[in-house]
Amino acid sequence: MNGLRNVLLGALLLVPTVLDAGDWPQILGPHRNGKAASDEQLLNEWPASGPAEVWSRPVGHAFAGVAVAGPRVILFHREGEQEVTECLNAADGQSVWKQGHATTFYPQVGGGDGPLCVPVISGDRVVTFGAQGVLSCFRLASGERLWMRKTHEDFRALEGYFGAGSSPIVVDGLVIVNVGGGRQEAGVVAFDLQTGETRWTQTQEPAGYSAPVLVAFEDRSYVLMVTRYKCVLLDAETGAIGFEFPFGQRGPTVNGASPIVIDNAKLFVTASYGVGA
Secondary structure, eight states, rough: OBOOOOOGGGGGGGGOOOOOTTBBTTTTTTTSOOOOOOTTOOOSSSOOOOOOOOOOOOOOOOSOOOOOEEEEEEEEEEEEEEEEEEEEETTOOOOOEEEEEEEEOOOOSSSSOOSSSSSSEETTTEEEEEEOOEEEEEEEETTOEEEEEEEEHTTOOOOOOOSOOOOOOETTTEEEEEEOGGTTTEEEEEEEEEOOOEEEEEEEOOOOSOEEEEEETTTTTEEEEEOOSEEEEEEETOOOOEEEEEEOOOSSSOOOOEEETTTTTTEEEOOOOBBBB
């Protein structure tokens, strides 16, 4: 696909989020598990002609899916020499607002030069993370850019084979990102959602492509993160490591799948390229 074109494992619990019906505000949906809200309904059988097309429109290059909250759809794509965050009206696909920043990204492997990370909608904020590590925050209603961080420059992180591809997660007012700034003990970094200021840094881990997930244990929020070479459980508030274990290997490999919590007691991690599960 070239784009979107035409610890604590004793009692892990998914942290609930208050959402409107139909919202898909981040990668893998409301709870990052690939499941729609319980009140969502699909037809038991599609018409022979397939679902009716409501609208379509051309867009730029990207591997990033859209995020949806209420009547707003957030599209993150590349147009020319800019990575563009665009808000669309869900009813008709018309552009509501549009913001961009310059990019010179070209991947070491493959030909996709657009962003990889699905946007995150959290309350009245939209967060995007571009292929060159540009982390941006916008006001959902107006598109006003509230802050921007050039994380690869700030923390001396490498772009990787395909660019930055670990979708950020928002937890309790923090934007937590697998930046990959290992030389500065900034493999994982938490930014203040309101201001963009750095709140904590942790690990020497290079960045992977897996999206982190949120869990809770004894009334505290934790983030499960699969980096380039490890699976790490981090206290969301402080960055303290709950546990970690090796996962991944050097060479042309990619950790891209999100970790999965099973029955509130087990953790499953997997990766291709011979890494295993």
